[in-house]
Amino acid sequence: MTYIWLLLLSSVACVPEKHKRSPLNQLTRTLLRGYDSGVRPVQNWTSPTVVYIDLILQSILNVDGKTQSLTTCIWYRQIWTDEFLVWDPEEFDGITEISLLSDAIWVPDVIVSEFVDEGKSPPIPYVYVNSSGLVKNYRPIQAVLACKLELYAFPFDKQNCTLTFRSWLHSVQELDLALWRSAEAIASEQTEFMNDGEWELLSIPSHYWQLQQAGEEYAHIQFNVLIRRRPLLYVVGLLIPSIFLMLVDVMSFYLPINSGTRVTFKTSTLLGYTVFRVNLMDELPATAVTTPLIGKHLACCQGCFWLGTSRKSTRVPVFFLHCLFVSEGPITYQDG
Numbered sequence: 001m002t003y004i005w006l007l008l009l010s011s012v013a014c015v016p017e018k019h020k021r022s023p024l025n026q027l028t029r030t031l032l033r034g035y036d037s038g039v040r041p042v043q044n045w046t047s048p049t050v051v052y053i054d055l056i057l058q059s060i061l062n063v064d065g066k067t068q069s070l071t072t073c074i075w076y077r078q079i080w081t082d083e084f085l086v087w088d089p090e091e092f093d094g095i096t097e098i099s100l101l102s103d104a105i106w107v108p109d110v111i112v113s114e115f116v117d118e119g120k121s122p123p124i125p126y127v128y129v130n131s132s133g134l135v136k137n138y139r140p141i142q143a144v145l146a147c148k149l150e151l152y153a154f155p156f157d158k159q160n161c162t163l164t165f166r167s168w169l170h171s172v173q174e175l176d177l178a179l180w181r182s183a184e185a186i187a188s189e190q191t192e193f194m195n196d197g198e199w200e201l202l203s204i205p206s207h208y209w210q211l212q213q214a215g216e217e218y219a220h221i222q223f224n225v226l227i228r229r230r231p232l233l234y235v236v237g238l239l240i241p242s243i244f245l246m247l248v249d250v251m252s253f254y255l256p257i258n259s260g261t262r263v264t265f266k267t268s269t270l271l272g273y274t275v276f277r278v279n280l281m282d283e284l285p286a287t288a289v290t291t292p293l294i295g296k297h298l299a300c301c302q303g304c305f306w307l308g309t310s311r312k313s314t315r316v317p318v319f320f321l322h323c324l325f326v327s328e329g330p331i332t333y334q335d336g
Contacts, residue, residue: 023093041082052079054180059194070147078137086133113164117144154292155234163223171216202226
């Protein structure tokens with residue numbers, strides 16, 4: 001009998017003790033118990049929720065003239081106050097900040113009006129919340145934006161593309177927007193920008209404005225991304241060779257029309273124009289609206305070439321060149 005009692009006591013002693021929940025687990029359960037993510041988190045429904053916006057441009061990935069779009073990589077930050085996510089750190093082992101699933105709490109419906117595609121943005125499912133209810137939503141975004149590109153001055157062009165943040169449904173009486181940092185600090189922020197590529201970041205000015213629709217005011221914050229193309233590669237690879245070909249072609253007007261040297265020279269020039277044209281089509285930005293100035297320059301060069309192949313039309317350029325470089329003596333023409 002004694003043996004049986006000892007066996008029962010040993011089995012009871014082997015039962016594992018139930019672990020107590022950690023303070024972090026208790027805090028998370030306390031905050032989300034009865035929380036409704038579909039309700040704007042204010043105690044007084046007449047008070048607007050102010051969402052602070054911050055933006056850091058990291059890189060320019062692509063500028064597509066044909067689709068009029070700009071692909072960028074940005075660091076985007078949203079900050080707002082959730083009055084239902086407040087606690088006393090002393091009651092939860094001094095915890096002042098935790099991470100929560102963004103799907104479990106209310107998140108503002110702030111969008112970018114120029115969004116065409118979100119690209120390959122990594123999913124960030126968590127937000128940070130501190131004990132005062134301040135929610136911080138930080139995430140990187142690869143954004144494809146609609147942008148009106150002006151490519152006429154290529155490769156000396158500057159572009160001005162906008163990112164306009166606004167609430168999709170809430171008016172300014174319910175959701176207002178503001179800048180987290182000063183406009184001057186955002187405009188001069190270039191520490192994170194990869195400034196070694198084709199595009200140079202000039203500035204990112206921003207301003208706040210309200211738009212009236214259906215009798216309601218809607219808050220907007222617009223960032224203007226001002227960038228400039230670095231032209232050195234195109235000057236060396238396109239402009240200088242095209243100018244050289246044009247000068248060589250113009251000098252061919254001094255060769256006799258019936259000379260075999262002239263035919264060989266013009267054939268070599270034509271071959272150079274053809275190779276250059278193939279390379280140029282790969283370098284020129286595709287656009288269906290305007291032709292870049294460098295494209296018109298090449299068309300003039302080719303027009304000068306075909307003018308030089310005509311027997312009669314050579315009189316005009318030869319007379320022009322003779323007036324430029326020779327000031328004395330008569331001019332005679334010889335037709336075959």
